[in-house]
Amino acid sequence: MKELLKLGALDLAEKIHRKDVKPSEVTDLFIDRVESINPALNALVVPRFDEARIEAKKADDVLMSTPKDELPPLLGVPFSIKEVFGLKGYPNTYGSLRSKDNLAEHTATVIARAMDAGAIPLGLTNIPEWGMWFETTNLVYGRTNNPYDLDRTSGGSSGGEAALLAANGTAFSIGSDIGGSIRMPAFFCGIFGHKPTNKVVPNTGHIPMTNDKMQDFAGNRYPYVTVGPMTKTSKDMFFLMSLLAGADGIDTEVKQAHYDFKPDLNWKNKKVFLCPNPTYRFVAETQPELQDEVRKTGQILKELGADVQDFDGSIFKDTFLHWSTTMSTVEGLEFTEKVGVTRLSTVIKELALATIDKHTVSFHTLMVCLGELLSKGGKVQDVFLKQAKEVENKLNETLGDNGILITPPHPRTAFKHNSATFRPFDFAPTALFNYLQFPSTAVPTGFDSQGLPTGVQISATQHNDVLTMSAAWSIEEALKGQIKHQDQDHRIERQL
Incomplete structure (x- = not known):
């Protein structure tokens, strides 16, 4: 039974659909796992185990009374909820003492879609205060630890989700990203994470865009935050993107009704640009081992037929200023x-x-x-916005609709707790693709010399999500024999 803990969402769902295991058995197994690992991780901060067990028993009945081809796709599959998303009746504190008694009045669209597909939430996971930092710690719930080294960060702001998923406490996760909040935790914890093109997945129910106030967030008032999947496998990313994306009738900025994301694994006539050591002002040089991962993944795609070239990353030097200035243009969201x-x-x-x-x-x-x-407007802001547009134009021209850019997701692997205070601009490598509104995927590639997860970030122009996720799929297939899951489990268990 314990082998089930390692499975991704679709593989676990298939086991349930075949009646190899009941939803109630799966739920009990994962709850036992969370109770075992969470004292060390502090990833799940609001459990709902009793409710999950009730929902799992109902799922047992559905399984026994419904033809296989009519079963909900994620029937009985456990997941968790990042505390920035509303789940009606549950805490929605944003990790802030000033809203510690707040309860959600509605359920966020993406959470409702996962539950409608049969998934069972085990509880809420930790975040940095207001989701605005790349370490997960706050004055309400405390600090979350990395399962590979408890003295190190799990990243942020989806750090609770990443730590719990990486330690096999759930089968999939849903994160959100405004400066790297999906991709950094995914990278630090050795899982997949996809930041979609903006306005593809509804933000309804994500703070501060509560369901009843969503009409206030449109046009120039619409934030740059995006919602996307965090998974153990690349195929789960494709499925979850298809499930979560599309208009909900509340978030008016999401126009297209439905999406169906399918992998494209033909790399002939595709362009791959490598930038192993980009230049960012205020950010240290990228760790050599992470530069090597960029080159390694580029070689994988080259062997599959891609046209691989180097890219000059000096144009990214003012990324933090471009990101912060672009974020400040959102009206009414001080x-x-x-x-x-x-x-x-x-x-x-x-x-x-x-x-x-x-x-x-x-x-x-x-x-x-x-x-x-x-920083309140003025001529300097206009200069940075102009420069940001020039970066966008350059990348659109270079990548087109059949090119990807591979970069390190961070200058270093998971760092010691609190050290981000002394390197506050190190999120620039992920923030770049937030202000550009480009899709971007964090892909695990192995471990460094300290036993910490390594990975790359793969990005493309707007609405080319399939390209970045397909690259993740191809890289995962190529590395399957090299990333030993037994070794991964050993590292985690040694910490816990």
Whole structure:
């Protein structure tokens, strides 16, 4: 039975559909796993085990009374919910003491779609405060640890999801991404993560876009956040993208009714551009082992027929400034107002309170507020927006609709807790594709010399999600004999 814990969503669903195992047995197995690993990880912060068991018993009845070809595709498959998504009646605190008593009044569209497909949520997972940092820690739930090394970060803001999935506490996850919040945790924890093209998957029910206020977020008021899958296999990414994408009638920026994502594994006449060591201002040089992973994956696709070329990453040097300026153009979404820190004096007060452990706002949240308060429009903003458009034009011209760019997702593998404070701009490699609104996929490739997960980031122009996920599929197939899952399990179990 324990072998089931390692399976991805579709493989586990097939076992259930064939009646090899009941949903109730699967649910009990995964709950036992979570209870075993979570004290060390602190990934699941709001369990709903009793409710999950009730739902699993109902799924047993559906399994026994329904023809196989009519069964819900994810019947009885366990997953978890990032705490930024609403699940009606459950905490929706955003990891902030200022909203610690908040309960969701609605269920987010993507969560409802997963549950309608038969999946069973085991609970809510941890986030950084307001989802605005690349380490997962907050004053409500505490800190989440990486299953490969408990002294290291699981990333953020989908760090709870990534840690739990990587440790086989669930079969799939759903994350969200505004600066790398799917891809960084996926990379640090050795799983797949896909940030879709913007406005493909509805944001309905993701803070602050609650179902009843979604009409306020349209046009120039629509945030750059995107929702996407985090998985153990590339084929699960394709399935979940097809399930989650498409209009819901509430998020008016998502226009297309349905999507059907299918892999395209023919690499002849496809272009692959390699950028193993991009230049980012304020960001350290990429770890040599991660540069090697870019070259290794490029070689895999070259052997499959792709035209592989080098790409000059010096045009990315001001990525952080381009990202932060682009984010500031969203009207009516001042982060300072959402958090309740609208004055410099409040920032100073909270920093002072932090010295005696009486603060109500996390340090990284205060830094985001400070940045917003200090940057308000003007000629400098226009310059950065113009430069950002030039980067977009260059990539559109280079990649077209049949090219991908392979880069490191981060300058280093999972780092020690709290060290991001001293390297706050290291999320630039993922933030680049948020302001461009390009699809981008984190792909695991193995382990470094310290036993930490390695990987690459594969990106393409808007609406070419199939290209990046297909590259992930081809790379996964090529590396299957090299990434030993037994070794992976050993590393995790040694920590836990």
